[in-house]
Amino acid sequence: MERTWREEGAELALVADRSLFIESSIREVRNTAVMGGLLAVLVLFLFLKDLRTTGIVAVSIPISLLVTFAPLNVLGVSLNIMSLGGLALGIGMLVDSSIVVLESIFRCREEGDDLEAAAVRGTGEVRGAVVASTLTTIAVFFPMVFVEGVAGQAFGDLGLAVVISLLASLIVALFLIPMLASRGGLGLLASDAPRRLELLRLASWGTFRRDLSALRGRPGAGAGRRLGRWAVIPLVFVYLALRLIIGTVVELIGRLALGLFMLLLWVGRRLVGPVARRLFRGVTHFPVRWTQGGLERLHQGYPRSLRWALRNPGAMIVAVVACLVLTAALLLSMETELLPEVHQGEFTVEVALPVGTPLEETEEVVAPVERTVLEEIEEIEALLLTVGYDAANSNRSDEGEHTARFKVLLAEADPRIEGRVIDRLRSRFAGIPDLDARVTRPVLFSFKSPIEVEVHGEDLVELRRQAERVKERLGGMPELADVETTLRRGAPEVQVVYDRDRLARYGMNPGQVARLVRDKVQGFEATRFNLKDRRIPIVVRLEEGDRRSVEDIQTLIVNPGGERPIPLSAVARVELAEGPSEIRRVDGRRVALVTANIDEGSLGGAVAAIKRQLNGLEWPSGTTFFLSGQNEEWERSRGSLILALCLSIFLVYVIMAAQFESLWHPLVILFSIPLAFFGTAATLKALGISLSIVVFLGMIMLAGIVVNNAIVLVDYINILRRRGMERDEAVVTGGQVRLRPILMTTATTTLGLLPMALGLGDGAELRTPMAIAVISGLVVSTLLTLFVIPVIYSLVDRLKAALTGAKTAERREEGSGPVGAEPLAT
Numbered sequence: 001m002e003r004t005w006r007e008e009g010a011e012l013a014l015v016a017d018r019s020l021f022i023e024s025s026i027r028e029v030r031n032t033a034v035m036g037g038l039l040a041v042l043v044l045f046l047f048l049k050d051l052r053t054t055g056i057v058a059v060s061i062p063i064s065l066l067v068t069f070a071p072l073n074v075l076g077v078s079l080n081i082m083s084l085g086g087l088a089l090g091i092g093m094l095v096d097s098s099i100v101v102l103e104s105i106f107r108c109r110e111e112g113d114d115l116e117a118a119a120v121r122g123t124g125e126v127r128g129a130v131v132a133s134t135l136t137t138i139a140v141f142f143p144m145v146f147v148e149g150v151a152g153q154a155f156g157d158l159g160l161a162v163v164i165s166l167l168a169s170l171i172v173a174l175f176l177i178p179m180l181a182s183r184g185g186l187g188l189l190a191s192d193a194p195r196r197l198e199l200l201r202l203a204s205w206g207t208f209r210r211d212l213s214a215l216r217g218r219p220g221a222g223a224g225r226r227l228g229r230w231a232v233i234p235l236v237f238v239y240l241a242l243r244l245i246i247g248t249v250v251e252l253i254g255r256l257a258l259g260l261f262m263l264l265l266w267v268g269r270r271l272v273g274p275v276a277r278r279l280f281r282g283v284t285h286f287p288v289r290w291t292q293g294g295l296e297r298l299h300q301g302y303p304r305s306l307r308w309a310l311r312n313p314g315a316m317i318v319a320v321v322a323c324l325v326l327t328a329a330l331l332l333s334m335e336t337e338l339l340p341e342v343h344q345g346e347f348t349v350e351v352a353l354p355v356g357t358p359l360e361e362t363e364e365v366v367a368p369v370e371r372t373v374l375e376e377i378e379e380i381e382a383l384l385l386t387v388g389y390d391a392a393n394s395n396r397s398d399e400g401e402h403t404a405r406f407k408v409l410l411a412e413a414d415p416r417i418e419g420r421v422i423d424r425l426r427s428r429f430a431g432i433p434d435l436d437a438r439v440t441r442p443v444l445f446s447f448k449s450p451i452e453v454e455v456h457g458e459d460l461v462e463l464r465r466q467a468e469r470v471k472e473r474l475g476g477m478p479e480l481a482d483v484e485t486t487l488r489r490g491a492p493e494v495q496v497v498y499d500r501d502r503l504a505r506y507g508m509n510p511g512q513v514a515r516l517v518r519d520k521v522q523g524f525e526a527t528r529f530n531l532k533d534r535r536i537p538i539v540v541r542l543e544e545g546d547r548r549s550v551e552d553i554q555t556l557i558v559n560p561g562g563e564r565p566i567p568l569s570a571v572a573r574v575e576l577a578e579g580p581s582e583i584r585r586v587d588g589r590r591v592a593l594v595t596a597n598i599d600e601g602s603l604g605g606a607v608a609a610i611k612r613q614l615n616g617l618e619w620p621s622g623t624t625f626f627l628s629g630q631n632e633e634w635e636r637s638r639g640s641l642i643l644a645l646c647l648s649i650f651l652v653y654v655i656m657a658a659q660f661e662s663l664w665h666p667l668v669i670l671f672s673i674p675l676a677f678f679g680t681a682a683t684l685k686a687l688g689i690s691l692s693i694v695v696f697l698g699m700i701m702l703a704g705i706v707v708n709n710a711i712v713l714v715d716y717i718n719i720l721r722r723r724g725m726e727r728d729e730a731v732v733t734g735g736q737v738r739l740r741p742i743l744m745t746t747a748t749t750t751l752g753l754l755p756m757a758l759g760l761g762d763g764a765e766l767r768t769p770m771a772i773a774v775i776s777g778l779v780v781s782t783l784l785t786l787f788v789i790p791v792i793y794s795l796v797d798r799l800k801a802a803l804t805g806a807k808t809a810e811r812r813e814e815g816s817g818p819v820g821a822e823p824l825a826t
Contacts, residue, residue: 015384015409021344024762025081032760032767033088036752037061040092043747044099046291047740053102056180060098060172061091067168068161077157085756085767086161089774092752093137093705094165096745097130097173100712103741105181119182127174129715132659133708134170138163139651140704143644148636155697162701295740302739302786303732309787310728316791319784320671323678330681335690336604338450338630338637340765345413347441349406349425352484354434357402359388365435366404369428373406379421381411413762426481438482439597450603451480451596451610452629456589457622463487466623467592473613474596479606481599486584487592494553498572506559506566513558517568520556521547550576595629602690607631634693641696648703649673656711660718664800668793669710672785676706679780680773689769698773705749705774706781709742710789717793727797731790739786746782750775 040061045054065087077083105122113121141159144152309316353362370385384407389399406425410418422439429437453470457463467485475483496517498510518524523541546552554569568574584591598606607627614625649670656666680699689695717734721727756764757771 015382015407021413021762022081026079026084028760028762028764029081029084029088029767032755033084033091035755036088036091039751039754040095040748043751044095044744047295047744047747049291053106056177057095057098057102059180060169060177061094063172063176064094064165064168065091067171068165071164072161075160077160080157081766082155083157083161086158087165088756088767089158089701089753089770090162090165092749093745094169095748096708097134097170098177099744099748100126100130100133100741101173101177102181103744105178107737115182119178122181123174123178125719126712126715128659129712130173131170132655132715133711134166135655136652136707136711137701137704138166139655140648140700142651143647144700147644148640152637152640155693158697295743298739298743299736303736306732306735306787306790307728309791310731310794313791313795316788320675320788320792323784324674327674327678327681330685331677331691334681334685335602336634336638337602337690337692338634339693340690340769341441342765343413343415343418344442344762345410345418347408347418347422347439349408349429350438350440351404351406351429352436353402355400355402359401362402362404363387365432366406369432370406372428373408373425377421377424379410379412379417380408382409383407384409436484438484438595449595450598450630451606452627452631453594453610453614454586454626454628455592455594456586456624456626457592457620458590459622460487460583460590462620462623463590463592466620467594469617470594470614470625473617474594474610477606477609477613479599479601479609480596483594483596485592485594494550494574494576496553496568496572496574502571506571508559508566508571513571516558516560517553517556521553550574603630603634604690637693638696641693641700645696645700645703648700652704652707656707659711660714664796665714665718665793668789668796669707669714671788671792672706672710672781673703675784675788676702676777676781678777680777682780683772683776684769687772689772692769694766694770695773698770699777701770701774702777702781706778706785709745709782709785712741713738713785713789714793717790728794731794735786735790742782742786746778749778 041054041058044057045051048054048057068087072083101123104126105118108118108122108125109115141163144155144159147155351366353365366385366387370383373380374383385404386407387404388401389403408421408425410421426437426439429435451474453474455463455467455470457466464485464487467487471483471485474480496514498513500510503510503513519540520542523539525537526540527538528535529538541547554567554574556568557565558568558571559566584593610627619625653666653670656669657663660666677699680695680702684691684695713734716738717730720730720734725733753771753775756767757775759765759768
């Protein structure tokens with residue numbers, strides 16, 4: 001892409017292009033999704049050690065993604081960072097249902113069923129569990145419609161992408177996977193080649209014979225009809241000749257293409273196939289051997305460990321309570337922020353000199369800085385300096401001839417490089433007296449400053465004084481940088497205060513006198529001069545020498561044409577004063593804003609330190625403060641996200657209660673959610689990641705994901721118990737049978753998210769915390785679920801049996817007749 005155009009001494013250069021960052025971010029999300037899918041397929045092969053079986057499961061990923069695009073298009077969702085991030089986030093979950101269905105089918109196959117019967121029975125046994133597990137994952141996104149603020153606006157597309165893709169994967173798992181399994185897999189139809197060749201030959205010659213018979217049997221009546229038929233005979237022969245030639249050519253082309261395909265297939269099977277198979281087996285031998293060896297050891301050791309846990313339920317209960325306590329302690333001690341800061345390789349330094357500084361002097365101050373920055377800082381790719389603004393046309397009251405902007409574009413979007421460059425620029429500006437500098441970055445979702453302190457009051461003078469005190473307090477805090485107030489010193493102005501009594505004594509109108517003074521000083525448009533297609537306004541006012549100083553204004557004559565000239569000083573007080581820089585109101589009250597950026601720590605830590613500083617400050621009567629900015633947005637989003645999390649857990653419980661037709665078993669499964677939160681909180685605390693909106697969204701997703709393993713486990717335990725197996729034996733057998741699919745689904749989801757968790761590429765700051773939250777919570781929850789859920793299931797079943805037995809005994813005792821009589825029917 002061309003970045004510079006030159007013509008006749010003028011140069012037009014492309015300084016900044018935000019589309020490059022957007023394209024790079026979307027490309028990274030796409031690559032992350034592809035890499036996650038490949039890792040998920042690799043995990044499937046390591047577990048299944050069969051290419052055909054792996055292909056059956058892996059086909060659910062591209063089919064589910066392709067089906068997802070149509071509903072997204074109908075709903076008007078574009079392919080952006082969030083929608084593609086949703087697809088990348090759920091790409092490892094798209095095979096979960098297929099894995100469970102296929103594992104059940106092959107287990108039925110090993111029990112002696114033929115392919116079709118195994119597909120029907122295997123799918124039927126896990127159909128309810130698969131539907132319930134998918135619906136629980138989908139249900140957690142429904143409460144997102146109640147989320148307010150940035151969270152609800154930013155992650156709507158992500159939720160839609162995940163929901164639609166999971167619904168598509170459910171349909172694929174329940175219909176396509178059993179069909180492929182019943183047909184023996186994705187085999188090539190090479191054996192049908194001779195039959196296809198014969199069909200091709202019969203189709204071409206058969207078409208010719210049908211056309212010929214139709215023409216011969218066409219009915220005719222009368223001489224005119226016979227004459228018309230004889231006139232058509234040449235055309236008929238031409239038509240038949242063309243059909244014969246075209247049919248023969250098509251048949252020859254088909255034969256050649258089919259022959260070439262058969263030749264390539266034979267070469268592939270005879271020559272390339274054995275070499276490729278040997279090479280593939282050599283490459284995958286050790287990974288498959290290690291994986292299968294580890295699974296065998298787990299299958300042997302897990303039942304023994306589970307039986308020990310069933311005999312010692314107290315240890316599991318203590319572990320659950322400890323996880324709950326540690327989770328609460330970790331979450332309360334974590335730093336908080338609205339959104340992770342996205343580094344786009346560019347930022348802006350806004351500098352301001354004292355109000356009233358002329359444009360020329362502002363340029364003299366900032367020009368040496370520009371030269372020094374370009375010479376000394378090599379990481380800067382481009383620097384755009386803008387000096388002064390037209391205050392009349394600006395949308396900000398603090399901009400004018402005394403302000404300037406340095407737009408810095410870095411050669412590489414690296415947070416460490418950006419931090420070093422910003423520190424050097426701040427130190428360079430700190431050496432210039434009477435200059436305030438503030439760094440701003442382009443933001444994706446929130447346009448508010450990280451820290452905004454609203455100082456409320458009515459008196460402008462007192463309000464500005466208190467805002468300066470707040471600025472001084474915050475400026476000394478290490479957590480903050482670029483502290484400034486919006487209520488600064490105003491521009492110098494000449495104020496005219498009229499004496500109405502004297503004006504009335506002289507018979508003059510205050511409005512007429514004020515307009516006369518304004519026209520003489522500021523001027524008025526007398527007429528316009530026509531110059532070709534332009535109309536140039538002609539402004540009439542006093543010469544510069546007659547209105548340069550306050551004394552000149554005082555000597556203005558306010559009664560032109562009168563008997564005695566009356567100067568302005570005779571009827572008004574003229575003084576040089578300072579006007580307000582702005583008057584800002586919030587809810588009808590005057591407000592001064594003190595803004596700042598985060599330098600050290602997080603938003604939550606900075607807000608807590610600010611409250612301590614401002615509570616210790618003396619506040620005059622009538623003045624108060626309020627913390628707004630991103631902190632206000634975080635408080636609102638956090639409250640709605642907590643509500644969404646609670647509602648998600650409730651919906652998950654309702655779906656499981658409908659699936660199991662029980663209120664006890666869903667309670668058992670819900671224990672896997674706090675176990676997942678423990679893994680998330682511990683990992684985020686260890687890595688120093690703050691609690692933000694994206695982390696909250698990952699935790700909401702966990703509430704629907706982590707229960708899937710427990711649903712599959714409890715559902716199969718119930719199936720075994722309905723077959724007459726004893727409770728503890730059913731628990732151990734169910735855990736052993738479901739161990740492989742549970743580990744497979746966890747591994748595919750985890751490795752599918754691994755590229756996103758690595759934080760590679762532009763925009764990774766938004767995706768990485770969410771992926772880490774899901775991965776850590778899912779892994780820890782899976783490890784603990786394999787032991788905690790069976791133990792709690794056993795304890796709850798014992799409690800339920802005890803309560804049922806006590807009620808039954810009580811009913812028998814209440815309804816019993818004389819001794820030896822039959823109890824009343826229940």
